[in-house]
Amino acid sequence: MLSILLRFPVIILLFHGFCWSEEGPNYSFMHQATSAPRISYYDYIVIGGGTAGCPLAATLSQNATVLLLERGGSPYGNPNITHLSAFGRALSDLSHSSPSQRFISEDGVINARARVLGGGSCINAGFYSRASADYVRAAGWDARLVNESYRWVEKVVAFQPPMQQWQSAVRDGLLEAGVEPNNGFTYEHLVGTKVGGTIFDGEGRRHTAADLLKYANPKRLTVMLHASVHKILFRTKGRKRAIAHGVVFRDSLGHKHKAYLNRGPKNEIILSAGALGSPQLLMLSGLGPADHLKAHNISIVLDQPLVGQGMSDNPMNAIFVPSPSPVEVSLIQVVGITTFGSYIEAASGENFAGGTTQRDFGMFSPKIGQLSTVPPKQRTEEALAQAIKSMESLEPAVFRGGFILEKITGPISTGHLALRNKNPNDNPSVTFNYFTHPQDLRRCVRGLQLIENVVESRAFSPFRYDYLSLPALLNMTAAAPVNLLPRHANVSTSLEQFCRDTVMTIWHYHGGCRMGRVVDAEYRVRGVDALRVVDGSTFHYSPGTNPQATVMMLGRYMGVRILSERLERSRRN
Incomplete structure (x- = not known):
């Protein structure tokens, strides 16, 4: 039965086809929410057209009617999303129409959440890498269906990146530093050094989870853009357990709409x-x-104290290495997967901010909130503005080089999420508690020491100044040339202090609806009926070196499982 479902979308695609233009696909099922009827009915209502929601809705539409509600707009026709050379422009756009919504955690780290069809795959650095076999086993997933679901995704969005000199030097430096074996190009998560995939094709065009909607049956899928869901509706009368049966959403003009589930178990x-x-x-x-909901005058359907708990964000720390030689513009392509729980990656070159003359550091620019000049709590709007002003006054030679970064696996440190108000368009309060667990801090220190070995390797020698040791790189000031790090009275900053003061996000936050706590093994919300959560909020740990491949896979994987369950129930009835 699963094999039939896995083949079915390809048949639908061949029969129906889609019209593509330079601005992307012309999806006949995609509409502005202002055109939505006041009341409508569907077999499935998917809230969120992001990295998981798009493949999930596309799959479910093969055998059921589906409404996909996305609070943002379309990614197509937006050059700030489409082109690799424009990376960071969407993240630095703070307007209400931006595909990225900035938020600042209570830790003081500036972060971003997607607000666009395709979700985080529209605004990220593009690295594509699967979860490890151990992760798949721990999640209780069917390994065969997992692999089939990854391949379904990869036919549309994954590519092999072009390896140029600087990224090659990082790869060879990792191998020389002992991060072995050389696993070559692979999507698999393997200890050692590898070249991963990318969602940017050979011409530098981004492909996103929204592209996976080409698999959908257009007669059964309805996508509503700028549809902000305000509430899930439950029936409780005469029932031991509440059952979800509809949603309330508003369009861009503020008009209210309701969508309900068709009758049926x-x-x-x-x-x-x-x-x-x-x-x-x-x-x-x-x-x-319950106490938190009462404080916001929200009627309680279910007292579930674990909702919002277990929030995690993988800390990122980076070192800028100025180069005596020109370097290519690249985002993440190479990764060193260590045995001690730190991933080493790199990005290089000068980003011309989408073709303008404004110089930029790409994914490490204060324009997108990635400011390590001052410790997290001091990253005010004024500090950001000063950092941007300082960056734009630097000489061109300063931008020649790249960042080598580390990401802590896990992490073990966790926090929580809480409401600020009852407006779903406003950011909640979230705390990640970076480095509160000593193991996370130890991994950061070991990762920095490994980065030092990479920089000092023979392979990396064409791209470093011999007189710049790791302590010198750590203690550079914003004016000389670039490291944009905190200034300390002592000349030698400890690696532990460096980790705490320069922590940034790599945008891999997760948790809040963890499996085994808020949802069960089939992602059903515990304590209520007809409601699931399928996205990164269910993760205990971020999968692989970048979660987007696994989040897209999960959307497809759960879509197949839900349809299989649906067909089995129909057969029994």
Whole structure:
């Protein structure tokens, strides 16, 4: 039965086809929410057209009617999303129409959440890498279906990146530093050094989870853009357990619409609103810690104190290495997967901010909030403005080089999410508690020591100044040439202090609706019926070196499992 489902989308694609232009696909099922009827009915309602929601909705549409509600707009025709050379422009756009919504954690680290069809795959650095076999086993997933689901995704969005000199030097430096074996180009998560995939094709065009909607049956899928869901509706009368049966959403003009599930035991609402949006919407709908909900005058459907708990964000720390030789513009292509729990990656070159003359550091620019000049709590708007002004006054030679970064696996340190108000469009309060667990800090220190070995390797020698040791790189000031790090009275900053003071996000936050706590092994919300959560909020740990491949896979994987379950129920009935 699963094999039939896996082949079915290809047949639909061949029969129906889609019209593509330079601005992307012309999806006949995609509409502005202002055109939505006041009341409508579907077999499945998917909240969030992001990295998981798009493949999930496309799959479910093969055998059911599906409504996909996305609070943002279309990614197509937006050059700030499409082109690799424009990376960072969307993240630095703070307007209400931006595909990225900035938020600042209570830790003081500036972060971003997606607000666009395709989700985080529209605004990220593009690295594509699968989860490890151990991760798949720990999640309780069917390994065969996992692999088939990855391949379904990869036919549309994954590519082999072009390896040029600087990224090659990082790869060879990692091998020389002992991060072995050389695993070559692979999507697999393997200890050692590898070249991973990318969602940017050979011409530098981004492909996103929204492209996976080409697999959908256009007669059964409806996508509503700028549709902000305010509440999930439950029926409780005469029932031991509440059952989800509809949603309330508003369009861009503020008009209210309601969508309900068709009658039947197989139909469901599925939350795919992301690690912030899904726990936030559960709380707004009455599922969460009772005292917290009462404080916001929210009627309680289910006292579930674990909603919003277990929030994690993988800390990123980076070192800028100025180069005596020109370097290519590259985002993440190479990764060193260590045995001690740190991943080493790199990005290089001068980003001309989408073709303008404004110089930029790409994914390490204060324009997108990645400011390590001052410790997290001091990253005010004024500090950002000063850093941007300082960056734009630097000489061109300063931008020649690249960043080598580390990301802590896990992490072990966790925090929580809480409501600020009842507006779903406002950011909730979130705390990640970076480096509160000593193991995370030890991994950061070991990762920095490994980066030093890479920089000092023979392979990397064409791209370093011999007189710049790691302590010198760590203690550079913003004026000489670039490291944009905190200034300390002591000349030698400890690696532990460096980790704490320069921590940034790599945008891999997760948790809040963790499996085994808020949802069960089939992603059903515990304590209520007809409601699931399928996205990164269910993760205990971020999968692989970058989660996007696994989040897209999960959307497809759960879509197949839900349809299989639906067909089995129909057969029994």
